[in-house]
Amino acid sequence: MGKDAIGFNPKMPRMKKNSIRRRLLFTSLLLLAFNAAHSQSSSLLWKITKEGNSKPTYIFGTIHAIPTSLLFFPDKLQQTVAASEFIALEIDMDNMAELSTLPSMLMLKDKTIDDLLTQAQKQTVLAYITDSVGMPYQQMVQFKPMFFISLLLPKVVGSSATSYEQNIMAIAQKKGIPIEGLETVAEQVHAFDQLSLDDQIAQLVDLISNMPQARADYQSMLAAYLKQDLEKIEAISVKESEKYTNFNQVLIYERNKRWIPKLEEYAGKGGGFIAVGAAHLPGENGVLNLLKSKGYKVEPVAI
Numbered sequence: 001m002g003k004d005a006i007g008f009n010p011k012m013p014r015m016k017k018n019s020i021r022r023r024l025l026f027t028s029l030l031l032l033a034f035n036a037a038h039s040q041s042s043s044l045l046w047k048i049t050k051e052g053n054s055k056p057t058y059i060f061g062t063i064h065a066i067p068t069s070l071l072f073f074p075d076k077l078q079q080t081v082a083a084s085e086f087i088a089l090e091i092d093m094d095n096m097a098e099l100s101t102l103p104s105m106l107m108l109k110d111k112t113i114d115d116l117l118t119q120a121q122k123q124t125v126l127a128y129i130t131d132s133v134g135m136p137y138q139q140m141v142q143f144k145p146m147f148f149i150s151l152l153l154p155k156v157v158g159s160s161a162t163s164y165e166q167n168i169m170a171i172a173q174k175k176g177i178p179i180e181g182l183e184t185v186a187e188q189v190h191a192f193d194q195l196s197l198d199d200q201i202a203q204l205v206d207l208i209s210n211m212p213q214a215r216a217d218y219q220s221m222l223a224a225y226l227k228q229d230l231e232k233i234e235a236i237s238v239k240e241s242e243k244y245t246n247f248n249q250v251l252i253y254e255r256n257k258r259w260i261p262k263l264e265e266y267a268g269k270g271g272g273f274i275a276v277g278a279a280h281l282p283g284e285n286g287v288l289n290l291l292k293s294k295g296y297k298v299e300p301v302a303i
Contacts, residue, residue, distance in 0.1 A: 042228045043300035044278060045077060046288060048267045050296055055270025058084070058301070059263075059287070061278030062164035063225045065157045072226055073167060076303045081171045085271035088262070089165055091188060092181030094172075105189040112141040113148065116201050128152070128208045145200035146192050152207055156214045168275055182259045182276065194250040203244060230282050237279065253285040260290050267296050 044061045058080050066072075081087070092098065114122060125148065129137045133151055140148070154161060172179050207214055217236060224232035241247035259280075266272045281288050288298050 042230065043302065044225075044228050044281075045080065045301040045303050046281070047299045047301050048263075048291060048296050049299075050267055050270070053268065053270045057267045057270050057272040057274065059274040059276070059281070060164075061230075061281045062275050063222065064163050064165065064277060065153065065161050066163070066222065066225075067157065067159040068162045069159070070222070070226065071162055071164075071167070073164075074303050076301075078171065080301075081168055081273050082175055082177075084177060084273035086178050086180060086266075086273075087168060087172050088180045088182055088266060088272060088274045089168070090182050090276050091185055092179055093165060093169060094179045095181070098181075098185050102185050102189070105186060106144055106147045107142045108144055113143065113145060114141055116145065116197055121201070121205050124205060124208055144193075145197060145204045146195070149200070149204050149207060152204075152211075155211065156207075156218050158215065164275060168273075182262050182274075183255065187258070188255075191250055191255055195247065196245065199244040199247075206243075225278065230278065233278065234282070248279075252279045256280055256285055256287050256290060259287060260294070263287060263291060264294060264296075267291065 046059050047056045048059060049056045060077065060080075113125075117125060126137045129135050129140075129148065129151065132155065135151060169179065171177070217240065221233055221236050224230075224236065237248070259276075263274070266274060276287070280286060283289065292298050
């Protein structure tokens, strides 16, 4: 990919050795790029403080896939990351032992994706995966539908893409800042598994059949993200998630609640930088409001 827009090379030496596993993880994380929620203020960076602790912890809302040329990573944000004592991502993406478990978790048990598709759907999926993605469909039939969706998302994003997680990790590795995870790989995969296989198949077929619309929706969300317009992102997200049962509930709200004990720990000791999908920040069930309800002071930071 070469150097990104802020001068960091996301393909660090350690990452080259494990490119396949990391690529699997990044593509699974792309699934969250299309979720964001209800706005409290036009800011992606927030300062969390606890009474009696002078060291704040910062939390930043990401979009997990963005064209490299449009990466929004201003000096204020870079400096905040570089000055942190620890970094927490949704998953500890520096833990290769844990990441190595991902491929097996993405596989179906006692069936293949062909068992879930009608003949017409199979022809649609097979043709697109083979012709447009250039992947050997027959070698991937054991994988869950959501894995196939992750393979298609780079087609939605287009151009050369990077992620905030890659760039934040590059800073952490350069500065020797430890990285932690709010959840394990198993916990994140389990959240996706709460979506029915029928809904997963519907999403996959809909994405392939309506790729121009998917690209247009992504461009609308990207424009809103670059403006830090969480209300607009929320409107797009809600409209899309309504197509599928409990989509935001299991992928956003329930995970938010599970993260709160760790977020309280991080906020309590201070000095940290937390990066999660922008979907997780706002709204009644967002982590910002949940932390407020626990007595923490939460303030937007202009970047």
